[in-house]
Amino acid sequence: MSDEELSAFELEVLQHLWHLEQASTPELHRRVCNVRDVKYSTVRTIVDRLERKQAIERIAQQGRAQVFRPLLSKAEVSLPMTRKFVDRVFAGDSRPLLSHLLDSATLDSRDIAYLESVIARRKSELDDND
Amino acid sequence: MSDEELSAFELEVLQHLWHLEQASTPELHRRVCNVRDVKYSTVRTIVDRLERKQAIERIAQQGRAQVFRPLLSKAEVSLPMTRKFVDRVFAGDSRPLLSHLLDSATLDSRDIAYLESVIARRKSELDDND
DNA sequence: AGTCTTCTTCTACAAATGTAGATATACGAA
DNA sequence: TTCGTATATCTACATTTGTAGAAGAAGACT
Numbered sequence: 470m471s472d473e474e475l476s477a478f479e480l481e482v483l484q485h486l487w488h489l490e491q492a493s494t495p496e497l498h499r500r501v502c503n504v505r506d507v508k509y510s511t512v513r514t515i516v517d518r519l520e521r522k523q524a525i526e527r528i529a530q531q532g533r534a535q536v537f538r539p540l541l542s543k544a545e546v547s548l549p550m551t552r553k554f555v556d557r558v559f560a561g562d563s564r565p566l567l568s569h570l571l572d573s574a575t576l577d578s579r580d581i582a583y584l585e586s587v588i589a590r591r592k593s594e595l596d597d598n599d
Numbered sequence: 600m601s602d603e604e605l606s607a608f609e610l611e612v613l614q615h616l617w618h619l620e621q622a623s624t625p626e627l628h629r630r631v632c633n634v635r636d637v638k639y640s641t642v643r644t645i646v647d648r649l650e651r652k653q654a655i656e657r658i659a660q661q662g663r664a665q666v667f668r669p670l671l672s673k674a675e676v677s678l679p680m681t682r683k684f685v686d687r688v689f690a691g692d693s694r695p696l697l698s699h700l701l702d703s704a705t706l707d708s709r710d711i712a713y714l715e716s717v718i719a720r721r722k723s724e725l726d727d728n729d
Numbered sequence: 730a731g732t733c734t735t736c737t738t739c740t741a742c743a744a745a746t747g748t749a750g751a752t753a754t755a756c757g758a759a
Numbered sequence: 760t761t762c763g764t765a766t767a768t769c770t771a772c773a774t775t776t777g778t779a780g781a782a783g784a785a786g787a788c789t
Contacts, residue, residue, distance in 0.1 A: 476776055514779085
């Protein structure tokens with residue numbers, strides 16, 4: 470079930486689709502080109518691979534261009550990828566990553582208030598023997 | 600400067616080296632085999648690639664076995680990889696990852712106390728206009 | 730209707746990755 | 760000192776990934 474690995478480039482295109490909700494291949498090509506220069510057929514190949522991996526689906530035709538939308542939600546992608554990443558890079562222990570992010574992320578007061586509330590909850594849920 | 604990408608398998612072997620501080624190829628093979636079954640020459644290939652990427656170096660000979668040690672620290676590997684991961688999977692915004700980890704990580708009271716202190720510091724460092 | 734464009738589809742290809750076999754060789758034991 | 764075995768080295772190969780060209784076809788413009 471959608472458990473194929475997604476490559477860096479595939480993720481890049483999927484990000485655009487998440488952002489746009491849906492998009493044609495030419496549109497995706499333009500978006501990618503805003504960042505770096507790649508040929509249309511390159512992007513098209515990535516789109517095909519995403520479709521084969523059932524990460525996106527065709528939903529319409531705009532002129533001769535096909536329109537796609539994501540089949541996988543951000544969470545469906547990011548949760549398993551995060552697990553794998555933590556396993557690979559942090560030997561399964563997410564705490565160093567957590568503390569690094571807490572230290573380095575750009576956070577405004579609202580973010581901080583939210584994080585405080587999550588920590589407060591985690592604290593209240595502690596077993597006595599922790 | 601050590602800016603090559605490290606593959607999943609290369610990271611796995613490097614994790615063992617970080618843990619052991621140094622190890623011979625046969626030792627690494629044994630460790631990897633504790634988890635899944637791979638041939639000696641497979642591990643040896645990975646070790647060679649790590650050496651070519653200057654992620655590890657030979658430091659000794661034990662009988663006919665060569666002993667290696669990491670040349671890259673955990674931080675030297677995990678910091679750039681984390682940046683790339685956040686870019687790819689979270690479009691550069693680490694906050695969703697942060698809150699997911701804060702929510703899901705296994706934390707004892709000591710961990711929580713530490714995280715509280717980091718948040719307190721971040722809070723105290725807030726600009727007024729944040 | 731004819732032509733120009735723009736997309737699609739197919740094919741290709743080098744590099745990286747995971748995986749392993751074959752062959753040579755140096756240690757260590759007998 | 761010889762021999763068996765554990766290691767090293769080298770070669771190989773399928774798959775995935777990033778990248779793109781060629782050829783055909785469907786819309787759009789005149």
